[in-house]
Amino acid sequence: MSQSAHPLNDPSLKPKDAPRARLAPWLKKRLPKQDTVQEVRALVDDLDLHTVCQSARCPNLNECWSRKAATFMIMGDICTRTCRFCTVPKGRPLPLDEAEPDNVAKAAEKLGLRHVVVTSVDRDELPDQGAGHFAATIRAIRARLPESVIEVLTPDFRGVDDLIDVVSDAEPDIFNHNLETVPHLYKRVRPGAGYRRSLDLLARVKARHPDQFTKSGLMLGLGETPEQLLETMRDLRAVGVDILTLGQYLRPTLTQLPVERFIPPEEFQSYEAAGTEMGFLAVAAGPFVRSSYNAESVYQALGAKSGAGSR
Numbered sequence: 001m002s003q004s005a006h007p008l009n010d011p012s013l014k015p016k017d018a019p020r021a022r023l024a025p026w027l028k029k030r031l032p033k034q035d036t037v038q039e040v041r042a043l044v045d046d047l048d049l050h051t052v053c054q055s056a057r058c059p060n061l062n063e064c065w066s067r068k069a070a071t072f073m074i075m076g077d078i079c080t081r082t083c084r085f086c087t088v089p090k091g092r093p094l095p096l097d098e099a100e101p102d103n104v105a106k107a108a109e110k111l112g113l114r115h116v117v118v119t120s121v122d123r124d125e126l127p128d129q130g131a132g133h134f135a136a137t138i139r140a141i142r143a144r145l146p147e148s149v150i151e152v153l154t155p156d157f158r159g160v161d162d163l164i165d166v167v168s169d170a171e172p173d174i175f176n177h178n179l180e181t182v183p184h185l186y187k188r189v190r191p192g193a194g195y196r197r198s199l200d201l202l203a204r205v206k207a208r209h210p211d212q213f214t215k216s217g218l219m220l221g222l223g224e225t226p227e228q229l230l231e232t233m234r235d236l237r238a239v240g241v242d243i244l245t246l247g248q249y250l251r252p253t254l255t256q257l258p259v260e261r262f263i264p265p266e267e268f269q270s271y272e273a274a275g276t277e278m279g280f281l282a283v284a285a286g287p288f289v290r291s292s293y294n295a296e297s298v299y300q301a302l303g304a305k306s307g308a309g310s311r
Contacts, residue, residue: 071117071153071292072104074137075130079121081192085180085219087252088121096126096133105140108148115296116141119153129155131163135170142171149173149299151215153291159197161204168205168212174243174299175205176215178291179236182228189222189257203239213281213302217245217291220268223260233275242281243298246271247289263287 078093079086097103108116118137123130134152141150151174157163168175183195198216206214216236220229229246236244246268251259268285275283282302284294 075120080124081122101137101140105144115149117151117292122155131166134167138170174213178217182224206240213242215243219249221249244280244283246285248287
């Protein structure tokens with residue numbers, strides 16, 4: 001099998017109308033050699049860790065793992081929210097694993113990572129919503145890999161300033177929080193989240209730690225218009241966000257929201273140019289772009305424009 005089999009549809013048709021339509025040429029990926037992929041899988045399993053690559057059924061998993069790049073997902077693999085684009089299981093999470101922060105650091109060390117990305121499920125049932133666990137993980141990675149770049153992709157912590165500060169004060173190099181979509185679609189796509197709440201989180205991190213890079217991302221193809229997307233990009237710049245990622249939403253299973261439109265590569269290129277003109281220090285846009293996809297390369301490109309937060 002020379003190409004990965006993703007249940008995508010012809011871009012000229014809505015997937016819900018033609019579930020067996022021909023795969024668009026730009027949505028095909030070659031599978032890399034599997035030796036390194038299995039090595040990463042074995043390491044993750046051995047340390048009883050989770051990755052968003054697996055839980056979110058990321059189409060880039062094989063490519064990234066073949067380069068020994070993985071995004072760690074802390075605090076278990078059961079989420080307390082019901083975002084309609086996500087495949088992470090919903091329900092009652094297990095207690096936190098106190099050994100997890102150091103196990104993440106061990107895995108990053110064994111993989112030889114220079115850029116470590118850590119995300120999580122939502123843990124709204126915890127008193128601190130997991131903020132302390134994020135901070136402990138950052139400190140554990142820093143202790144083992146003092147020269148590494150640490151990037152966190154966090155929940156919104158229900159907008160509680162003190163909890164946001166717990167994570168940003170642990171001094172990750174990049175603080176990422178995704179808007180995911182335009183405000184018009186929030187109720188359908190992100191029930192339980194708030195557009196303004198997420199913007200306020202990003203604004204607070206940048207105001208409290210000006211040298212800390214802030215980052216956010218959106219999925220395209222959920223029904224947003226170009227005008228709505230550009231306005232959302234302007235909102236992100238208005239709160240000082242440095243890095244923007246734009247990728248195609250791909251329906252993981254039939255229980256998630258359908259794709260309303262496949263965005264052609266040239267349209268992604270136009271949004272990337274618009275973001276650069278708006279003043280983002282780095283913009284990654286394309287069908288397979290995800291928040292943590294090629295995160296190290298994006299950061300390195302960022303370093304050419306600014307020395308803030310670099311290691």
